[in-house]
Amino acid sequence: MANILLRRALLDAIRVPVGTRASSELSKIGNREWVGYGFNGQPNYMDRADYPLPAVRFRPDTPDIKVLREKEKGDWRKLTVEEKKALYRASFCQTFAEFQAPTGEWKGAFGWALILASMSLWAYMAMKLFVYSPLPESFSEESQKAQLKRMLDLQVNPVDGLSSKWDYENNRWK
Structure with a gap:
């Protein structure tokens, strides 16, 4: 019970109020922009294949990134490949191929x-x-053979046991 109450208190302490999300400006987490719901509605970043769009951007906004974000609002054909990669790396830590690759x-x-x-x-x-002490002498093969011979000589359980399978006239197993 205490575990549940502690967990609820911790979640309430870090939860962002609903009114903050619904404001006209996007909420900021530190200097990172809140851009979506994420996988649990909390302002966190995680590379996941089942939720490909995290709640916040990976890197905080720097002046270079702000210039690129303004430039991306225009024609994407005017952006260089390096600028597109810089924009991608500002929003995401790894590509799908990188975070799904085997790690070893x-x-x-x-x-x-x-x-x-x-x-x-x-x-x-x-x-x-x-x-452990050594095994008793009765575990040796010679001792077991002697015990079997003694049981056959005494005709132990002659109806349906061991002695019933021994042919006493020919001295061999039936």
């Missing part, structure tokens, strides 16, 4: 998994060597 994080996770697996094997071997 799986290699580190796989490496840590192998390290943990090898450590657990070393711990098992150490426990087996130093902590």
Whole structure:
């Protein structure tokens, strides 16, 4: 319950009032322009494929960017490729290809998994060597064969058990 109340208090503390969003000028977050709803209606920036338009621009407005924004209101054919790239990078941190590209994080996770697996094997071997007592003598193959012979000699469970499958006349399994 306290967790829910704390979360609600934190969200209320950082939430921008609705009247601010509906004003004639776009709201500013620091020196960054609020340009859309985003993925949760909060003034934050995140590169996401499912919500491609973040709520605020990536970089704050500088005099160079303001000049380019005025220039972009005109004919886009008059803009150079570098100016178009500068406008894009002022609004977005990465392109779709950049933020959807594989990062190689799986290699580190796989490496840590192998390290943990090898450590657990070393711990098992150490426990087996130093902590556990040796197996009893009855686990040896000779002892098990002797026990089986003794059970057959005593005819243990002759109706439907082990002795029922032994042919006592020919001394072999049926």
